[in-house]
Amino acid sequence: MDLPKYAVTTIFILITNFYTTGILLGHSMNKIALYPSSTHLLPGGRAPFTLIEKRHLRMLKESLTNGTPFALCMINESEELNELKQIPAIATLCEVINFDQNDSGLLSIVVEGTQKIRLSGISVDNDGLMQGDATLYPNWQSAPLAQADQELAEKLKLFYQTMPEIGALYPAPLWGDVSWVCQRWIEVLPLEAHYKQLLIAQDTAKLTTRFLHKLFHSPEN
Template sequence: MNTIALLPHNEHLLPEGRLKLVISRICDMRMVTEAITNNQPFALGMIANKSSPETVTSIPAIATTAAIIDFNALNSGLLEIVVEGINKISISTLTMAHDKLLTATYQRSHNWPTIKINTNNKLLADKLKLLFISIPEISQYYPQPNYQNATWVCQRWLEILPIDIKHKQSLIHHQTADITISFLLQLLQNHNLINN
């Protein structure tokens, strides 16, 4: 069984996604230092907005391995890192070290295959473009966004939208993005975001 350091976080990351994180806990500093030194990924696990990493003893089954692509020491003594999602993994057990760093045993999970944007799902890409234009702090991490890939588009939506974690986990557990495409189209239509 494989093991990996795990960071519970209420910002969610899926394969090919990018995210800026501010690292403050000593145990997470250790995790980041080891990841940079050994050129190895760690895992990011989904937790709810109201949850605190200090109190997490379990997380949803599907997490994402993440590579550090940039880092910066802040004047406050904290560390700012930018990570990129690599692979989905299925968490089996969690172990907490003396400094509260979590380690997970896991198995590799299948990443979604590419689905080309077509006339039926193009609205998802068009609306994501508009959203990225309105939120430059997110779009700056995607100098070459893959708007032709419905899988990539769906994963970015799932990272951004405030959907219940159980629902997100149910969607990403599927073998392809097809169910998520249908769900997102219905969600955006119900909230009048498609035609506005």
């Protein structure tokens, strides 16, 4: 999916005219293991991963043993994991819903996003596993998809038809929930992480719906 330059301009215009920050829930957590990835995940989303490095295998083992989540952090595709200078503030707690050993003998997992968090500090363990100090950040509440926004769900259905490996992750998609639909779009759109952070920092999906309508009706599309 090609993202026209017009879309980036649009998001700046919308953010300038319609920017509100989210409200912290104010509940601090213990340190959370962090998994930076260019595969982006938000609450209600699902994604497969293959774990190779020992630090991430330890992360998974401790998560399953202790019944604690870890957090997926957004990075851009161009960023190297071992050369990260910073991590975006908003990450997503996730839980493992399936795991298996692939044909290469590597461990493959499927995770589901459950809750947004805001990171306030990061430390690195001896083996390179990142740990974050986190505060719960409010998830978008479920809301009916308005008739004027039906296009967003229909286009997402078409996208999943062209990417069946993603569509198969959702046996019961919530097409009638505007928050669910918008978050699935944010996950798959080829926007840089800092643009996505501006969208998910909002209290609701309202800004994302406006952005998506502008994007789908831009002259380049």
